[in-house]
Amino acid sequence: MQLINIAAAPKRELPDARASRTLRLDNEEIWGETFRLDDCTLIRLAAGVDFEIDFNARPVSVRARVWRESATALIEHYFRNQASPMIRGEMGALVLHGAGVALPNDTAIGFFGVSGRGKSTLAAAFALRGYSLLADDH
Numbered sequence: 001m002q003l004i005n006i007a008a009a010p011k012r013e014l015p016d017a018r019a020s021r022t023l024r025l026d027n028e029e030i031w032g033e034t035f036r037l038d039d040c041t042l043i044r045l046a047a048g049v050d051f052e053i054d055f056n057a058r059p060v061s062v063r064a065r066v067w068r069e070s071a072t073a074l075i076e077h078y079f080r081n082q083a084s085p086m087i088r089g090e091m092g093a094l095v096l097h098g099a100g101v102a103l104p105n106d107t108a109i110g111f112f113g114v115s116g117r118g119k120s121t122l123a124a125a126f127a128l129r130g131y132s133l134l135a136d137d138h
């Protein structure tokens with residue numbers, strides 16, 4: 001079952017549209033924006049892909065519009081790791097950004113926070129010392 005319709009298409013023009021949410025890297029460069037349009041919610045990733053989401057459809061409809069050829073090979077990654085958590089958040093789900101490692105005695109520890117604060121680095125340091133990495137991202 002295909003959950004997302006992928007199309008190579010020109011970048012959608014957004015005249016007069018203002019982002020309802022802007023996500024920035026630590027250097028303030030924009031890596032993603034969300035726009036609420038008449039026909040959909042659009043998530044635009046600077047990497048070269050738009051995800052057009054129709055929350056009124058059942059199931060929720062997602063169309064990927066690839067406007068930079070280099071994004072094509074990574075479309076599944078962009079959907080799973082960037083667009084999907086944003087979509088879940090828009091639908092009211094609690095979405096955590098984090099990493100986790102397994103500790104002795106059937107315990108685990110998780111590291112949660114905003115991007116760029118060292119969660120993955122900390123989890124990798126545990127992994128280099130022999131602990132099992134459980135998760136790293138959303």
